[in-house]
Amino acid sequence: GAVVSQHPSWVICKSGTSVKIECRSLDFQATTMFWYRQFPKKSLMLMATSNEGSKATYEQGVEKDKFLINHASLTLSTLTVTSAHPEDSSFYICSARSGTSGSYEQYFGPGTRLTVT
Amino acid sequence: AQKITQTQPGMFVQEKEAVTLDCTYDTSDQSYGLFWYKQPSSGEMIFLIYQGSYDEQNATEGRYSLNFQKARKSANLVISASQLGDSAMYFCAMHGETSYDKVIFGPGTSLSVIP
Numbered sequence: 001g002a003v004v005s006q007h008p009s010w011v012i013c014k015s016g017t018s019v020k021i022e023c024r025s026l027d028f029q030a031t032t033m034f035w036y037r038q039f040p041k042k043s044l045m046l047m048a049t050s051n052e053g054s055k056a057t058y059e060q061g062v063e064k065d066k067f068l069i070n071h072a073s074l075t076l077s078t079l080t081v082t083s084a085h086p087e088d089s090s091f092y093i094c095s096a097r098s099g100t101s102g103s104y105e106q107y108f109g110p111g112t113r114l115t116v117t
Numbered sequence: 118a119q120k121i122t123q124t125q126p127g128m129f130v131q132e133k134e135a136v137t138l139d140c141t142y143d144t145s146d147q148s149y150g151l152f153w154y155k156q157p158s159s160g161e162m163i164f165l166i167y168q169g170s171y172d173e174q175n176a177t178e179g180r181y182s183l184n185f186q187k188a189r190k191s192a193n194l195v196i197s198a199s200q201l202g203d204s205a206m207y208f209c210a211m212h213g214e215t216s217y218d219k220v221i222f223g224p225g226t227s228l229s230v231i232p
Contacts, residue, residue, distance in 0.1 A: 034219060043208060044162075044222045091160060095220075104150050104169075104212060106220055108162035 121223030
C-alpha cells in the first residue's frame, strides 16, 4: 500500500524559532498534499492544500506567513512553522493523494508532535 | 460548504458485540464521498471504509460496514464483533464534488471496547 512518511515524528523547540516538518510519499507520486492540525482529543483541522509546483491554498483563518508550505516535488511537501510560539504546539498530520485519475484515496503520514517551550 | 456531525463523543461496547457510530453530513454537492478513519492512541490515521454518493450498495470492508442513507444524509459505521483493538477515536469525513476535493473531518467518536 501507499506509504507517507513525516519527519520529524516529534520536535521540541524554543519560542521564536522556526521548525520545518517534511512530508514524503514513499512509493507514489503525490500531486496533492494536505496539512492538518490536531489538538488533543479534537478532530483534524485542515490547514492548507498543497499542489506540486504551485502555491498552497490556505483555509480561512490560517496565517500564510506563519505556516509556510512548499510542495517542491511530487514526493515532498514541507510545512515550516515560523517564529513558533507555545500556542503553535500541536499534532501536525499530512496526507497525500496520488495523481491517479478519479482517485479518492488519501494516505496519511504518522504525524509530527510539535511542542514549543 | 460541507459539514460533518458526529453526535456521540464517547461510546462503550462489550467485546464481540456490534456497535454503530453515527455520522450525519451536510452538503449541497450532488456528488461526494464519505470516509471513516480510525485513530488509535499512537496518532496514525487508518482508513477503514469509503462510500461514494452514487454507490447503490452500502460499502463493506471485513468487520466494517457503512450504513448509507442518502435521503437522511447519514453514513453510520457499523463494527461487528468488536475487538479490544478497536478502542480508538473514529472520524467520519467527506470530500465534495470531485475526488480531488479536500477532505473535511467530523469531531470524532471515542470508542472503548470492554472485555
